[in-house]
Amino acid sequence: MKALLSIFQSKFAPREPESAIRANPRNVSAWVRLIDARAKSGDLSHHAMALVNAHDLHPTGHAVHAFAEDIAKKGGEALERLATHPTKNIEPAIEELVKWKTAIQCGDSHDRSKGYFLDAEPHMELQWTQIIFPLIKDLDFTCVLDLACGHGRNSEFLRRRTKSLHLVDINQSCIDACRMRFGDTKDGTRFYYHVTDGNHLKMIPSDSVTLVYSWDSMVHFDKLIVRDYLLDIARVLKQGGSAFLHHSNLGETAPDSNWATNVGTRSDMSAKIMRDYAAANDLDVVLQKVQGRAEGWGQDGLDCVTILHKRDL
Numbered sequence: 001m002k003a004l005l006s007i008f009q010s011k012f013a014p015r016e017p018e019s020a021i022r023a024n025p026r027n028v029s030a031w032v033r034l035i036d037a038r039a040k041s042g043d044l045s046h047h048a049m050a051l052v053n054a055h056d057l058h059p060t061g062h063a064v065h066a067f068a069e070d071i072a073k074k075g076g077e078a079l080e081r082l083a084t085h086p087t088k089n090i091e092p093a094i095e096e097l098v099k100w101k102t103a104i105q106c107g108d109s110h111d112r113s114k115g116y117f118l119d120a121e122p123h124m125e126l127q128w129t130q131i132i133f134p135l136i137k138d139l140d141f142t143c144v145l146d147l148a149c150g151h152g153r154n155s156e157f158l159r160r161r162t163k164s165l166h167l168v169d170i171n172q173s174c175i176d177a178c179r180m181r182f183g184d185t186k187d188g189t190r191f192y193y194h195v196t197d198g199n200h201l202k203m204i205p206s207d208s209v210t211l212v213y214s215w216d217s218m219v220h221f222d223k224l225i226v227r228d229y230l231l232d233i234a235r236v237l238k239q240g241g242s243a244f245l246h247h248s249n250l251g252e253t254a255p256d257s258n259w260a261t262n263v264g265t266r267s268d269m270s271a272k273i274m275r276d277y278a279a280a281n282d283l284d285v286v287l288q289k290v291q292g293r294a295e296g297w298g299q300d301g302l303d304c305v306t307i308l309h310k311r312d313l
């Protein structure tokens, strides 16, 4: 009887998080339990603790569990690598969870609901003519990529200046809306549609794009997501090509914070971090303009637009 009880207990008792991770590296809740144990024993750096608290990576945390299945799918390969030494790799694992939780949550909040897209569309003409176009008018529009295109309100203006336009978004619903809007060709411009996992441009050939453009999307992207995108932006740009990126500057005052609970749902990205990422990818910063109330963002210093240039070798 005693022996039976002990078999029963060892079978059904929750495993130690470390062995649960080794058994299944994609077990997000086991990672969260290990993070909790390390946090409680004071073994995490200040940066890691800030991420854990901002993103509620606790056993009771809602978002990390609500999106666990998708996090496991998208971050699974990295988690498998990190699971060889779960405790030693706990800080990169925290970053991996934060990265995917933020991307998936941001995608989810723009899926299905048409609210943002309907509200934002009428503001586009003013934003394009008064804020955007004066900054980008001299860039090369030969082949353009609209990153996180939504329902295509920017693409509507970009398409008039290019013959080749790639539309990329994390949501199939957004890509479907753009395909309905533009089709495969319109007024001589060819459209190419791509769904991304949320941090890469794998489907775009290297050295093929002259302008990567992103407006009112990257403002929500966690700096870890922007870091990944910068790698691929540098890769897909032709020499002499540029990237025009509208991103958050809130990280200046709120580092390691959570876009979903921040003012204006802005992320922890900043102008300074963008300069660091650009340098790491051999991209030159040709312009940075911090934005705020004048551009309609509600708070001075909230956002930044950066223009990057890929050097001619």
Ligand SMILES: C[S@@+](CC[C@H](N)C(=O)[O-])C[C@H]1O[C@@H](n2cnc3c(N)ncnc32)[C@H](O)[C@@H]1O
Pocket (backbone or CB within 6 Å): 103, 106, 107, 110, 111, 116, 117, 120, 147, 148, 149, 150, 151, 152, 153, 154, 168, 169, 170, 171, 174, 196, 197, 198, 199, 214, 215, 216, 217, 221, 225
């Ligand atoms: C606020 S909307 C802006 C859309 C468009 N740029 C505009 O100005 O209308 C943000 C868009 O980013 C997309 N998105 C969110 N996270 C993403 C990610 N990590 N990678 C690519 N697209 C993402 C959403 O699906 C949504 O279409």
